Amino acid sequence: MNTTAGARALTVHQTTRPHGFPTPEHFAFVESAVPAPAPGTALVENLYWSVDPYHREMMDGEFALHAPLEGRTIGRVTASRTPDLAEGEIVFHRQGWRTHAVVTPQEVRRLPAFDGVPLSAYLSILGGTGLTAYVALTRVARLRSGEDLYVSAAAGGVGTATARLARVMGAGRIVGSAGSPAKVAHLKEHVGYDEAFDYHEGPAAQLLAKAAPDGLDVYVDNVGGEQLEAAIWSLREFGRIVRVGTVAQYNDPQPLAAPRNLTEIVEKSLRMEGFHVRNHRDLQEELYDFAVPHIQSGRIALDETVVDGFDRIVTAFLGMLRGENTGKMIVRSSAAAGAADA
Amino acid sequence: MNTTAGARALTVHQTTRPHGFPTPEHFAFVESAVPAPAPGTALVENLYWSVDPYHREMMDGEFALHAPLEGRTIGRVTASRTPDLAEGEIVFHRQGWRTHAVVTPQEVRRLPAFDGVPLSAYLSILGGTGLTAYVALTRVARLRSGEDLYVSAAAGGVGTATARLARVMGAGRIVGSAGSPAKVAHLKEHVGYDEAFDYHEGPAAQLLAKAAPDGLDVYVDNVGGEQLEAAIWSLREFGRIVRVGTVAQYNDPQPLAAPRNLTEIVEKSLRMEGFHVRNHRDLQEELYDFAVPHIQSGRIALDETVVDGFDRIVTAFLGMLRGENTGKMIVRSSAAAGAADA
CATH class of the missing domain: 3.40.50.720 (NAD(P)-binding Rossmann-like Domain)
Known part of the structure; x- marks a missing residue:
C-alpha cells in the first residue's frame, strides 16, 4: 500500500444547474478520507484529467447534483485487491473530477506504452479528442x-x-x-x-x-x-x-x-x-496505428494546455469554455507535474 | 415518310424571366414547318412530355430566352436519314417542349419494351422521377x-x-x-x-x-x-x-x-x-430490374396525372407548380391519346 495513513481525497461535485455560463459557484470541492479498495477492486491515484466541452452539456442534467462527476482520467494503481490490476500500473478510466478512484478491472483500460509518447497524449491527440478528429476526417x-x-x-x-x-x-x-x-x-x-x-x-x-x-x-x-x-x-x-x-x-x-x-x-x-x-470507439486502435509513428517522428506535435493541480480543475474547465486554452485542456496532478519536471 | 406535307410544328419558348410564380405570359408557342432531318439524323414526333419542378429553376437562367426548351420526352421516329434509327422506333430524348425534334442517334435512348409497362411509365416511376426516388432511398x-x-x-x-x-x-x-x-x-x-x-x-x-x-x-x-x-x-x-x-x-x-x-x-x-x-444515372438499369416486375405484378401502380394535348403543356407545367397533380405530371400528344384510347 502506497497510500499514506490519514491522507485525504478530494472530489468535485456539481451543486446547482447553470443557466447560461457556469461559474465556480456551481461546483464544490468535497474532502473525504482516501477510499479503501474492496475485494475485486483497486485504488487509483489520478494523475491527468480531461475537461471537455461535453461536460458543459452534462451539467444541464446528466451530472447528478452533489455526487462525483464523470470524466476521462489517467491514474496509477496504488493499492489492489484484484489479481487483474497490479500496483504501479497506469490505467485510463472515467471516474474523473476526483483525486482518487476505486475501480474494477472492467472499468479501466490499460494504456499502451509507446516510446516517446507522454501520458497526457492519451487524453489529447490519442484520446477522445484526437479520436473525435480522426473519426470526423476518416469515417x-x-x-x-x-x-x-x-x-x-x-x-x-x-x-x-x-x-x-x-x-x-x-x-x-x-x-x-x-x-x-x-x-x-x-x-x-x-x-x-x-x-x-x-x-x-x-x-x-x-x-x-x-x-x-x-x-x-x-x-x-x-x-x-x-x-x-x-x-x-x-x-x-x-x-x-x-x-x-x-x-x-x-x-x-x-x-x-x-x-x-x-x-x-x-x-x-x-x-x-x-x-x-x-459510437466509434472501434477506431481507437487504428488511431494509435496511424498517429503514434507521426508523434514519435515529430511530424505530429502535441497541442495541450496543461494546468497543474487538481484544485484548479474547475478553473481549467471554465477557462476551456471561455477558450483560454490552445489545444487540449488537461489538468495534471502535482505528483505527475513533479515526475515530469524530474 | 409519315409526316404530312404542309404539317406544322409547335415549339414552346420562354420569353421573359419570372420574379416569383411564373404565368402563361412568360411563354410563347412558336409555329414553324415540321423540320426535315439532315443526313445522320432522324425526325421524331413527340408523344409524351415530362414537366418537372427543375424546369422552374431553369427558367431563372439556364433556359435561353426565345429558344426551344429542354425536357424529358418520348417520341416515335417518323423519318430517318441514319441507319441507326428506324422509322417507327420509340425513343427517349431531351428535346422537350416541342411537337417535333430532329435528333442524332447519340442524343436518344431506345426504351426497353417490357410487357404491361405503358410508355408514360418511362417518364414517371421508371424515368427521372422514379430514379430520383430510387436514388434517395437506396444510395x-x-x-x-x-x-x-x-x-x-x-x-x-x-x-x-x-x-x-x-x-x-x-x-x-x-x-x-x-x-x-x-x-x-x-x-x-x-x-x-x-x-x-x-x-x-x-x-x-x-x-x-x-x-x-x-x-x-x-x-x-x-x-x-x-x-x-x-x-x-x-x-x-x-x-x-x-x-x-x-x-x-x-x-x-x-x-x-x-x-x-x-x-x-x-x-x-x-x-x-x-x-x-x-449524377446517379448508373442506377437506371438497376431501377428497371427492381421496379418492372412489381409494375407487371400490380404491386406498384402508376401515379400519373396525364394532360392531353401539346397545346396544354404550359398549363400543365404551371398546374404542377401549384400542386394540381397527384403523381407525376405528364403531357400526352393527341396522337398518343388516340392510340391509348383505341
Missing part, C-alpha cells in the same frame, strides 16, 4: 488526399488535432478560425494551418471566402451558426460538413442563428453529418 | 427493411414514387404530407401511405409528431423549411434526411425559414444529404 468526411479543409474553433482540442491529423493524411489547404489574433497567429505559426482568421473581424462568409478563395471540400464544424452558413457557401460540389458539436450553444439559452442557405445542400450535393465519438 | 438514405419513412410533397411525382418503391423495399411505416384534404385522402386510400396530413392544419412539428408518434428513420425532403425542422425533431438516432429539392423556394424570392434545431444533427447523429439525379 464521416472521408477526406481524400489533396482536399481542402476548414475547421472552426480551430485552436481548441479537436480543432488542433483535426489540423495535425489532416496534414499527415495529405490534406490540401487547411484553413481555421479562432477567437483572437493571438490564436490566429498561433494556428499559422505552430499548428500548421495554411490560413486562419479571427471570426470577430467581420461577417463569417466574407472572412472565409477571403481565406479560402478557391473553395473547400470539407468543413469540420465545432460551432454551428454563422460559420456553418459561411462554410455552406464556400463548399464545392460534393462537399461534406462534419458536425462535432456546438460548444457556444451549451452556454447560450438562445438558439444559434440558423443557416439560411440550406438549399445549397441540394444545389451542390452536400452532405452534413453529426456523430458522437462514443 | 443516399440507405433505407433498411422495417425503417419508418416520412415524405413531404407526398402526392407529387417524386413523393408517390418514393412511397411505392419504399413499400416494396420493405419499409415500415410510411407517412406523408400534402397540401389538401383531398390529396391526404388519396395518399392513404390509393398510394399506400400509412398516415398522411395536410400541412396547412397546424405547426408541422405537431402534425408530424402526431402522425409518427414513435419517430422516424428517414425523411425524403421535397420542400425544406418548417417541415425539415419538424422532421429533425421526429427523427431517431442515426436518422437520415435526403434533400431532393425545394420546389417552394424556386417561386419565392424570400428564403425559406431555416430550421432552428440543427444542433440535433449532432445530438442524434443525423445525416442530411442532397443530390442531383443526373
